[in-house]
Amino acid sequence: MRTATQPPAPRRTIDIVNASLKRRYARERRFRFMGAAAVALGLLFVAILFADITLKGYTAFQQTYIEVPVYFDPATIDPAGSRDPQALAAADYLAVVKASMRRLFPDVTERSQLRELYALVSAGAPQQLQSMALRHPGVIGTTRDVWLIAAGDVDMLVKGHLDRALPEADRRIKDSSILLLDRLAADGRIEKRFNTGFFTNGTSREPELAGIAGALAGTFYTLVLTLLFSFPLGVGAALYLQEFAPKNRWTDLIEVNINNLAAVPSIVFGLLGLAVFINFFGVPRSTPLVGALVLGLMTLPVIIIASRAALQSVPPSIREAALGVGASPLQTQFHHVLPLAMPGIMTGAIIGMARALGESAPLLMIGMIAFIVDVPQGFTDSATVLPVQIYLWADSPERGFVERTSAAILVLLGFLVLMNLAAVLLRRRFERRW
Amino acid sequence: MHKTSLGAVLAVSAATVCAPALARDTINIVGSSTVFPFSTAVAENFGRGGFKTPKVESTGTGGGIKLFCSGSGVDTPDIANASRALKASEFDACEANGVKGITEVKIGFDGIVLAQSKSSKGFDLTLKDIFLALAKDVPNDKGDLVPNPNKTWKDVNPALPDTKIEVLGPPPTSGTRDAFAELALEGGCNSFPALKDLKKSDEKKHKAVCQAVREDGAYIEAGENDNLIVQKLVANPKAVGVFGYSFLEQNAEKIHGAKVNGVAPDYDSIAKATYPISRALYFYVKNAHVGTIPGIKEYVAEFTADKAWGPEGYLADKGLIALPDADRKSSAANAKALTPMAKPAH
Numbered sequence: 013m014r015t016a017t018q019p020p021a022p023r024r025t026i027d028i029v030n031a032s033l034k035r036r037y038a039r040e041r042r043f044r045f046m047g048a049a050a051v052a053l054g055l056l057f058v059a060i061l062f063a064d065i066t067l068k069g070y071t072a073f074q075q076t077y078i079e080v081p082v083y084f085d086p087a088t089i090d091p092a093g094s095r096d097p098q099a100l101a102a103a104d105y106l107a108v109v110k111a112s113m114r115r116l117f118p119d120v121t122e123r124s125q126l127r128e129l130y131a132l133v134s135a136g137a138p139q140q141l142q143s144m145a146l147r148h149p150g151v152i153g154t155t156r157d158v159w160l161i162a163a164g165d166v167d168m169l170v171k172g173h174l175d176r177a178l179p180e181a182d183r184r185i186k187d188s189s190i191l192l193l194d195r196l197a198a199d200g201r202i203e204k205r206f207n208t209g210f211f212t213n214g215t216s217r218e219p220e221l222a223g224i225a226g227a228l229a230g231t232f233y234t235l236v237l238t239l240l241f242s243f244p245l246g247v248g249a250a251l252y253l254q255e256f257a258p259k260n261r262w263t264d265l266i267e268v269n270i271n272n273l274a275a276v277p278s279i280v281f282g283l284l285g286l287a288v289f290i291n292f293f294g295v296p297r298s299t300p301l302v303g304a305l306v307l308g309l310m311t312l313p314v315i316i317i318a319s320r321a322a323l324q325s326v327p328p329s330i331r332e333a334a335l336g337v338g339a340s341p342l343q344t345q346f347h348h349v350l351p352l353a354m355p356g357i358m359t360g361a362i363i364g365m366a367r368a369l370g371e372s373a374p375l376l377m378i379g380m381i382a383f384i385v386d387v388p389q390g391f392t393d394s395a396t397v398l399p400v401q402i403y404l405w406a407d408s409p410e411r412g413f414v415e416r417t418s419a420a421i422l423v424l425l426g427f428l429v430l431m432n433l434a435a436v437l438l439r440r441r442f443e444r445r446w
Numbered sequence: 447m448h449k450t451s452l453g454a455v456l457a458v459s460a461a462t463v464c465a466p467a468l469a470r471d472t473i474n475i476v477g478s479s480t481v482f483p484f485s486t487a488v489a490e491n492f493g494r495g496g497f498k499t500p501k502v503e504s505t506g507t508g509g510g511i512k513l514f515c516s517g518s519g520v521d522t523p524d525i526a527n528a529s530r531a532l533k534a535s536e537f538d539a540c541e542a543n544g545v546k547g548i549t550e551v552k553i554g555f556d557g558i559v560l561a562q563s564k565s566s567k568g569f570d571l572t573l574k575d576i577f578l579a580l581a582k583d584v585p586n587d588k589g590d591l592v593p594n595p596n597k598t599w600k601d602v603n604p605a606l607p608d609t610k611i612e613v614l615g616p617p618p619t620s621g622t623r624d625a626f627a628e629l630a631l632e633g634g635c636n637s638f639p640a641l642k643d644l645k646k647s648d649e650k651k652h653k654a655v656c657q658a659v660r661e662d663g664a665y666i667e668a669g670e671n672d673n674l675i676v677q678k679l680v681a682n683p684k685a686v687g688v689f690g691y692s693f694l695e696q697n698a699e700k701i702h703g704a705k706v707n708g709v710a711p712d713y714d715s716i717a718k719a720t721y722p723i724s725r726a727l728y729f730y731v732k733n734a735h736v737g738t739i740p741g742i743k744e745y746v747a748e749f750t751a752d753k754a755w756g757p758e759g760y761l762a763d764k765g766l767i768a769l770p771d772a773d774r775k776s777s778a779a780n781a782k783a784l785t786p787m788a789k790p791a792h
Contacts, residue, residue, distance in 0.1 A: 102496070127758075135760070139494065175699065182564070182699040217487040217764070294521065297474075298501060383486040385499035386472075394472065394501045404504075407671050409483065409696040409765065414673075 065425070069418025075207035075220060076167040077159035078133060078196060082112045084145060084152045095149045103145075105138035109160070117192065128189045132196075134161040136221040159203065164219040164412040166193060170202060173411060184411065210419065214385045215401060219412025222405070224420050226387045230300055230380075230395030231369065237304030237391060238311060238368050243361055245308075246315030247350075250357075253316070254323045255345055274313035281310045282374030290378060297379035298394040306374050311364040318360020322353040355442035362435040366428055372399035398424045470520050473500035473741055477510025477527030478621055480556055480690055481727050484761050485527050491760070492748045497741040500525075507621045514730065515540035524735045524742055528728045529556065529621035534790045547733035550787040551746065552777050553755055555767040557691035557716035557724040558626050559703040560613075561676075566683040569599075569606070569704035573722060576706070577634025578602045579611050580665050582658035589640050594660045614668040614675045615659075615688035625725045626688055627657040630706075633722060676701060691716060692765025716767045717757075724767070733784050743784075750778040 086093065088111075089103040113129050114120070120129050137160040144151055144158070165185045168174045170193075180187050196202050213223030257263045285306035289295040295302045326349050334344040375381060381400050388395035396404070398420060405417040475485055482504040493499025505513065507528045514526035515536060522545075532550065540548060560576070562569060578584055579602045583591040599606035616623040635656035636642040645652040659665050668675045672689040676697050679687045686704065691711060694703050703711040707722050715721040729749070736742045748754060755761050757768040769777060 135491075178699050184696070184698065217483065217490050296521070298503070379503050379505075381504060383482070383489065383502040383504075385490055385493050406673060407479075409672070409692045411696060 062425075065418045065421050069415055069420075069422045071171050071173075072210060072415040072419035073207050074171075074204045075209065076162040076170040077203050077205055078162050078166075079157055079201040079203070080109075080112050080116055080133070080160050081155050082108065082141060082158045082160075083115070083155045084108065084141070085111065086153045089145060089152055095152070097146060100145050100149065100152075101142065103142070105141045105145075108141055109133060109137045117195075120192075125188065128186060129192060131163055132166055132189065132192065134163045134220045135218050136161050136216075159205070161209070161220050162202070164410055167220050168411050169193065170204065171415075173415070210416070214387050215383065215396075215404070216385065217383075217408075217410075219408075219410050219416055222413070222416055224398065224401060224423060226384055227396050227398045227401035227420070228423075229387050229389075230303075230384075231397040233300035233388060233391050233395060234303045234307065234397055235365060235369060237300060238307045239361070239365060241304060241308030242311040242315055242364070246312050246361070246364075247319050247357060249312075250316045250319030250323060251345060251350065254320045255349070256341070270313050270316055274317060277373075278310055278371055279373040279377070281306050282377035284309065285374065286377040296392055298382050298384070298396075299392050300388065300395050301391045302378050303375055303380050303395070303397065304391075306378060307368040307371060310371070310374065311368050314364035314367065315357075315361050318363070319353070319357045322356025322360065323349060325356065326352045352444065355438050355444075359435045359439050362431050362438070366431045366435075369397075369427060369431070370399055370424065372397070372403055375400055398427075471740055472498045473525065473739055473745055474523040475500050475502040475525040475527060475729075476505050476513050476523040477503075477525075477729070478507040478529040478727070479504045480507075480529040480621055481527035481553070481729065483692065483764050484553065484727070484766050485729070487761060487764050488745070488749045488754055491754070492741070492745050495744070495748070497744060500741075500745060502527075511536050511730075512539075514732065515543055515545050518544045518546075518732065518734045520735070520738060522732070524732050524739050525745070526730045528730065529625065529725065531726070531728060532730060532787070532790055534792055537787075537789050545732060545734070547784075547786040549731040549733055549746075549781060549784045551729050551731065551750065551781045552769065552773070553727050553729060553749065553766070554761070554769050555716055555719075555724045556727055556765075557711050557721055557767065558622060558629065558688060559691055559694045559711040559723075560706065561679060561687050561689070561694050561701040561703045562685070563679045563683040564700060564702055567607070568702055569686070570708065571606075571704050572603075572637075572707050573630055573634035574637040575599075575603050575606065575634070576630045577637070577656075580613060580659055581631055581635065581656070582660045583655060585638055585640065589638075591655065594662070594664075597664075609684045611664040612682070612685040613665050613688060614678055614685055615665060616672075617667040617669065622688070622690060623659075626723065627659060629723045629725060631659070632656040690765070691767070695765050713762075713767060717770070727766070730787075731781075731784065733786060736784060746781050746784075750774075750781045 085108060088107050089105070090096075090100060092099060110126075110130055113133065114126070117129060120126060140158065140160060144156075162170070165174065166189075169176065169185050169190070174183060174185060176183070176190055193202065209221065210223045211228075212225050213221055214226035215224075216222040253263060253266065285302060289302050289305050290297055295305065330348050330352065331344050334348045335341070339347065372381070375397065380396050381404065382394065382396060383404070384394050384396055386393075402417055402420045402424065405413045405420060473489075475489065477485075482502060486502045489500040489502050503510070503523075507530060510523070510526045511528060511532065514523050516522055532548070537548075540546075560569065560571065578594075578596055579599065581594055584594050584596070586592045586595075596602050596611060598608050598610055600608040602611070615626065632653075635652075636645075641652065641655060644655065668678065668687070672693045675687040675689055676693060679685055680700050687701070694701060694711065705711075709715045709721045711721050711723075716724045731742065731746060751759075752774075753759050755766065755768060755774065759768070762768060768774065
């Protein structure tokens with residue numbers, strides 16, 4: 013206790029520190045809490061995104077099938093009895109499907125009812141029978157139980173995406189069709205199975221037949237070429253700029269430009285691709301080749317920047333030591349600097365490729381947003397890529413495409429996770445700290 | 447670096463150009479996103495018949511015709527889909543680029559619906575209501591054009607509910623938007639005699655007044671994805687969405703279409719043209735490519751067969767409204783003969 017007569021005791025530094033200590037600790041705790049909350053919020057949104065897509069999409073990995081006893085009528089399939097593959101391929105399998113469905117429900121005779129009955133199986137069912145007959149001509153003349161692909165609306169109903177409690181007028185599928193389906197279900201003729209078609213088919217306008225094989229193949233060809241175009245060029249450019257080029261106004265200008273290019277919206281590269289590659293050089297539209305040229309240009313700055321950073325992190329002592337024992341500058345770079353920088357360069361390249369994998373905007377301009385059923389067989393076949401397929405399916409009116417879209421997103425996310433994981437692993441495994 | 451990399455890339459591309467440009471065995475189709483679902487369905491069925499499945503690009507009508515008309519070489523598209531008829535200016539551009547002999551095939555109708563969530567009471571609109579709700583400028587009591595003052599549907603027509611005008615529709619780049627402006631807005635516009643007379647005196651001004659959509663937030667551009675509009679309608683029962691009939695048909699349990707001039711949008715009313723907002727859809731064939739590119743004739747035959755575009759055909763399942771029987775017959779005969787079209791009037 014001080015009195016007014018005594019001079020005030022000098023405030024010591026430790027008192028000031030002690031007085032503010034509590035406040036400073038509180039501030040520290042607040043900051044940590046906010047940081048953790050930011051991370052948690054981010055993770056929450058990612059979790060919601062994943063959960064939403066997974067919940068919507070997982071059903072697409074299953075497909076409803078209907079078991080139908082099919083009589084491979086020789087009179088329809090092979091009237092000449094020649095078993096000639098060409099004749100077998102051209103036969104009217106739709107008639108076989110229809111006859112089999114009629115035999116399953118002999119009581120259905122009215123025309124509109126028959127139409128509903130035929131509509132229970134997919135438009136792809138005749139293809140199933142065709143490939144069976146072609147592969148094993150022995151089935152002709154016999155009756156086999158075949159699991160035919162169910163139509164899209166039937167699939168939606170079985171999976172519970174269509175509500176049968178709604179009034180009939182509000183439903184895509186009629187009461188009478190549901191009655192037929194219930195009879196089939198009671199006989200154990202309806203089953204959900206793993207949807208192999210989703211991974212082996214090209215796209216289709218019928219959701220139950222649509223698959224991602226075409227988009228996957230297109231993505232594969234495009235990315236292979238993108239890597240071939242951008243990786244050697246990018247690493248070469250980085251090596252020259254970082255190690256050989258004189259530091260002057262020109263190289264500064266180039267550096268600014270590269271950094272700018274990395275931030276240019278991707279659609280601009282698409283426009284460039286349209287003007288230069290397609291209109292000027294006549295590269296065929298919609299092909300992985302032109303797609304890869306555009307995506308390669310887009311990825312180039314990313315690879316250059318990452319490679320330069322990786323080269324920069326190699327200590328000068330390595331270069332000096334190599335030069336000291338008589339290596340030429342070129343040998344120094346290729347025997348010593350580049351191998352040491354490679355993990356960093358690879359990481360940059362993988363991240364650049366992951367970006368190219370998820371890109372669809374530049375492909376709009378060069379005709380890769382297209383309906384292409386046949387799975388591409390090479391670099392100059394028409395093709396689409398996964399993000400484009402997702403975009404096209406998301407825009408389709410048929411209900412079955414909702415789950416297909418989410419399933420395709422899951423596949424794309426899977427690839428992205430794999431690639432980023434590879435980048436992290438590479439870094440972990442090979443990166444050297446100096 | 448720029449020079450080296452670009453030069454190298456160009457060299458690579460130049461080396462690969464020559465081989466693939468020579469021959470092509472798939473049909474190239476470009477054009478309207480409205481015709482896209484029908485065109486792709488035909489393409490797929492056609493592909494099952496032994497030919498390679500045609501490649502169908504969704505570029506929009508204008509972009510597609512531009513590509514189609516860019517020349518007659520095999521690197522240009524063979525068929526252009528359109529959600530409106532070819533314009534005279536486009537026809538001229540085609541001729542100028544050496545594209546002579548184009549066959550026009552009218553394939554059916556598409557209705558444009560104004561839909562709402564099922565949880566709301568259905569609307570009964572007139573074209574005049576639509577114009578008053580969505581036009582940029584509307585005539586006031588004295589007949590002068592003023593910026594659209596209407597905030598609620600009740601302001602437009604006392605018989606309508608007292609809810610905010612909130613319409614989700616396609617952006618200006620879309621053919622659906624063009625057709626909506628032309629059929630619905632201009633139709634409503636012409637119900638004002640003064641504005642109707644304007645068409646004779648100043649056609650340009652008439653178009654500018656009658657087809658301008660308001661930009662004060664009542665009309666919300668919801669992008670080209672109609673599925674997204676459907677989802678937004680379900681979430682917001684007060685909003686109205688504008689899109690093609692096929693999306694209404696596929697989502698019948700979630701949304702219902704507003705009656706326009708007392709007619710509900712359904713298959714029959716659009717086919718009989720009693721529903722006022724419907725338009726014809728077309729595709730155009732480059733006659734010079736028939737014979738060069740295999741399968742064009744067969745593709746056209748597949749499209750114009752009754753099992754595809756008939757009232758019972760598979761395109762009807764996708765939402766295409768079939769032409770009347772007589773029109774279908776003459777259109778199919780025309781398509782089969784590949785009769786070149788004459789220059790359109792405008």
